[in-house]
Amino acid sequence: MPSSLHERLYRADLTSFTKLAFYELSPQHELGTTWHIDVMADALEGCLNRGATRLILNAPPRSLKSHCATVAMVVFALGRDPTRKIIVVAGTRTLAAELQRRVVTLMRTPRCRVLFPHLRPTVTPGEIILPHGGGILYRAVGQSLIGRGADLIVIDDPIAPHRAQDEGARGFVHAWYDAEIVPRLNDKAGGAIVLVMQRVHEDDLTAYVRKRGVWTEVLLPAVALKNEAWRLHRRRTVMRQKGEPLLPDREGKDTLIAVLREIGAYNFWAQYLQQPSKALGLERVGWFCAPRPFDSQSGMPIVGAFRKVREIDAILFEVFGVGQPPPYASQAPYSDAEWEARAIIQQQRLLAEAQADRHRHEA
Known part of the structure; x- marks a missing residue:
């Protein structure tokens, strides 16, 4: 040319x-x-x-x-x-x-x-x-x-x-x-x-x-x-x-994963992924479904449990496909009210299980 x-x-x-x-x-x-x-x-x-x-x-x-x-x-x-x-x-x-x-x-x-x-x-x-x-x-x-x-x-x-x-x-x-x-x-x-x-x-x-x-x-x-x-x-x-x-x-x-580990989840979400609202802490609290108990005579619904996952581990899986999926990765996000409702259900289930154990011991 x-x-x-x-x-x-x-x-x-x-x-x-x-x-x-x-x-x-x-x-x-x-x-x-x-x-x-x-x-x-x-x-x-x-x-x-x-x-x-x-x-x-x-x-x-x-x-x-x-x-x-x-x-x-x-x-x-x-x-x-x-x-x-x-x-x-x-x-x-x-x-x-x-x-x-x-x-x-x-x-x-x-x-x-x-x-x-x-x-x-x-x-x-x-x-x-x-x-x-x-x-x-x-x-x-x-x-x-x-x-x-x-x-x-x-x-x-x-x-x-x-x-x-x-x-x-x-x-x-x-x-x-x-x-x-x-x-x-x-x-x-x-x-x-x-x-x-x-x-x-x-x-x-x-x-x-x-x-x-x-x-x-x-x-x-x-x-x-x-x-x-x-x-x-x-x-x-x-x-x-x-x-x-x-x-x-x-x-x-590999270079970006090294940067993530060095600067942390919050800075990586913001400066590198342009999503500063995604990482607000070092850990996520997730909800995953637990199987129905063998003895479900009490009529308790199928519930789950909370589990903490490091934010860096969540990014490694969600962004880079590295590591194990968080147990709640496939679950839809919950509102604050839904989180609170599930926490109450979990507490009720733990209380029901404790009462059942006490009754069995008393018998």
Whole structure:
């Protein structure tokens, strides 16, 4: 394919440009599996030219979500329209500075300069300004954005996992979002907000914004929890089967199991499987049916017993197919009232058995 056709592709297709940007910034690394990049880039491109205005990307650590959204996309967006104003907000000032450094580095690579020769950035701490009037403002969560407007706002990992356990810290992020983000859009109806993060708590910013509007969501767990079908706008469908790792080249099944054992069930459910509400403790209390007693003259119903199962063991079986199934794995979930009713039945059965034993001894 002639180089001019390659250049036309990179200028027109965010997915192709995102992969090119990776090799420009990390020539010593292999990109490996890329279908998830296709999915993320396709959704991000919808915010640039298909009218999508609210997008959530949830994916595990080190899955290139920041590269896609806060590096490649913003350079591509300014390459297509150098008058566009963008705000990038990161969880920390250090991360914001690193994202700015990577964007400037990409803009100044020879290949990017050939593709978008008009990207001649003037760089100051926290800001990139282009001759055509567009640019990128970099801030950390908590910093004021007053007086600044944007056509596109990208929020990248707004809170660290350890801070997300603090209700006050989460509330601070939520209040900052309400006060600082939506008011900064130049076009409240057409401006786009992209939230890029790993899940860190069941009441994190992803959960908060879901309750307050309609968002397009791309949720990519480290292991598929069900069969997935991603229909891209160019009439291509990407499939992933249940149990298939997201990054088999770098984080296959054995590696992810090792991560699970090291960081624990709660962090794994949240950061790697994007399901922070699933693991609320170290153990699950399960109910499994017991066989009817041989002597059922008392009229007691068929009941069961409670049993504790380590949450890690439950994940190993349910997600990775490793180990023995929990005894209640096939049972439907119960409400709190149903749990209480079954506990009462169990107590009644134990009492009836104790009384029967006492009567036999007395006889």
